Structures are given as C-alpha cells and as structure tokens.
C-alpha cells in the first residue's frame with residue numbers, strides 16, 4: 001500500500017496526541033514566566049530524548065532554550081534545513097493566557113511529522129525544533145538569533161492560537177524603552193533653587209509625548225507612564241523614570257518613532273538641567289509573511305472551518321525578527337471557538353480544553369503539510385523562495 005506524505009503527517013501527529021496532551025496540561029498547570037520556564041523546558045526535552053532525538057541545552061546562554069535535531073537517514077547534504085519553534089512562557093497573574101502550552105506541543109508535533117516524512121521517504125534534510133523561551137517579555141528568539149542559533153535554516157514555522165485563522169499575518173513592530181532622569185534633591189520650601197527637579201523632567205517628557213502623538217501616523221503608537229516621579233512633595237525629586245512602548249507597522253517607521261522619542265527624552269533633560277539615561281530593549285519587528293506558504297495554509301484551514309481567514313494586525317511577536325531574515329510561516333488558528341481574546345483569563349481556561357488540543361493538532365498538521373510540500377515539491381519550493389525574494393525587494 002502506498003502511503004501519501006499527508007498520511008505520514010496525520011499518523012505521526014495522531015500517534016503522539018496522547019503524549020502531547022499530557023505535556024500541554026503539565027505546562028499549563030505549571031505556568032512559568034520569561035526565562036524561568038525550567039519545568040516546561042525539562043518536560044519537553046525529556047520527552048524528545050525519550051523518543052531518541054538529540055537535544056542541545058541552554059543554547060545562546062539561555063538556560064531554558066534548547067535545540068532538538070534530526071538528520072534524515074539519507075543525510076543532510078542537498079536537503080532543506082527546516083525549523084519549528086516551540087514557546088512555553090506564561091503571563092504574570094494570568095498563567096497560560098496566550099496558549100503557549102499549545103505552541104509548545106504544536107512545535108513538537110510539526111517536528112515529529114517532518115522527521116517522519118524525511119525518514120519514510122529517504123529524502124535528505126535536517127529538522128530542528130527550537131525551544132524559544134521568553135516570548136511575552138525579553139524576546140528569547142531575538143537573543144537566539146543574534147547568537148546564530150537559527151543560522152542555516154531554509155524554512156522556519158510557528159503556530160499561535162488566537163481568534164480565527166490566518167497564514168498571511170502581518171504583526172506590529174514593538175519596542176520597549178525607558179528613561180531615567182537624574183537631578184538633585186533639596187528642600188522644596190527652604191531651598192528649592194538648590195535642587196534639580198527630575199520629576200519635572202519626567203512631566204515635560206510626558207507632555208511632549210502627548211503633543212507629538214497628534215502628528216503620529218494612524219498605525220503608530222507611543223504609550224508611556226511615569227513609574228517614579230518623586231517621593232514626597234517637600235523634596236525636590238532627584239530621580240524619575242518613564243517606561244514607554246512604541247509601535248509601528250513597519251520596521252523603518254519604528255526607527256523614525258524611536259528617534260523622535262529619544263529627542264523628547266533628551267529635550268526634557270536639557271530643559272530641566274537633569275542628566276538622563278535611556279535603556280532600549282530589543283525591538284520585536286513585524287512578521288513578514290510568505291504569501292505562497294500562507295495561502296496554502298489558509299486554503300486547508302478554510303476547507304475545515306468554512307469561514308474566510310482573519311486579517312487582524314494587532315499584537316507583536318519575536319518571531320517577526322526571524323521572518324525578516326528567513327522564509328517562514330506564522331500560522332494562526334482559532335483556540336477553541338469561544339471568541340475569547342488572548343491575554344484574558346477565559347483564554348487561559350480555554351487553552352486547557354480538549355477542543356483547544358484538537359484545534360492545535362489540526363493546525364499543526366496543516367502547517368506540517370505545508371512544510372512537507374516544500375520538501376517533496378521542488379516547483380512549489382521555488383515559488384516559496386521567489387515570494388520571499390520579492391518581499392525583500394519591496
């Protein structure tokens with residue numbers, strides 16, 4: 001009997017379903033914040049090792065990052081290097097309200113499926129599963145990318161539960177910044193002229209941010225709060241701090257907005273005589289979808305769900321940074337059909353349901369079928385590469 005590549009994908013993922021469900025629940029029941037996902041990381045890597053895969057721990061200097069790999073019995077030479085990402089960090093106070101317990105198992109499912117395809121078809125190639133911590137905060141993938149962990153990848157994929165589905169999703173760029181102002185304390189009534197008011201610097205920066213907001217493009221955001229503004233009204237504040245997040249649809253716009261924000265921070269320091277220090281975190285860049293991969297994914301999802309894909313734009317992901325350099329698919333799928341938005345307690349509840357598990361495995365099979373087609377259909381793969389090159393030249 002001849003088995004199709006799709007059948008290998010279905011059978012492999014169905015056979016792992018029970019183990020994946022156990023892993024997903026174990027991660028959900030033990031929510032861990034960015035870079036502290038030791039339980040999740042151990043549970044996943046123990047499972048992969050029990051199935052005979054090679055696992056490299058603590059990659060890029062991150063204790064909870066790993067890379068599992070599989071080389072086809074036909075060898076690596078001349079084949080594609082395909083990578084899948086698992087996430088497993090939770091949100092403070094809300095647990096797995098972004099469903100990263102499911103992103104963990106969808107990554108494993110796709111990894112197992114494509115390893116099985118290479119094995120059964122004796123096609124050369126390499127499959128890697130990247131355990132990528134700290135998506136909600138810090139940006140684990142960005143640190144791993146800078147360390148060269150993803151180097152050599154021909155194709156990278158990740159899944160994410162949300163409302164509706166899409167394979168051609170363009171996320172927002174997002175960057176966290178903070179500024180500290182350093183002045184000089186003095187008695188507000190006895191000798192205010194001896195002080196340098198860091199609280200005033202923070203207020204001026206806030207006012208300038210507000211005034212600038214009128215001139216920002218509709219898709220740009222600049223949100224800021226004063227986290228420290230002074231300690232007592234009878235002391236001229238010697239220290240203040242602002243936390244701010246800027247967003248834009250495109251990386252080049254984010255750079256403009258960043259520059260404007262830096263100018264504002266500097267001008268408030270100048271106006272008050274304070275010194276200042278800006279801390280800028282890694283920017284999460286926009287997700288550059290590949291229309292050929294995305295359309296195939298959406299086609300299969302549409303057949304099942306009988307509704308068109310969603311075209312929402314909000315939210316940001318550190319996978320966006322990978323999509324700027326690598327051919328990639330960020331497949332979104334509907335969590336459990338309840339309409340609960342990400343980052344809510346209802347979403348966390350739904351991420352534990354049997355329905356969410358079913359939807360996750362269906363979406364993982366869909367993405368794995370797209371990946372398998374890249375492996376077995378040279379014409380399709382050429383179209384994928386051309387779409388990527390066209391996007392880069394836009």
Ligand SMILES: [Zn+2]
Pocket residue numbers: 098136342343
């Ligand atoms: Zn999230």
Ligand SMILES: [Zn+2]
Pocket residue numbers: 098099100135160
């Ligand atoms: Zn998420």
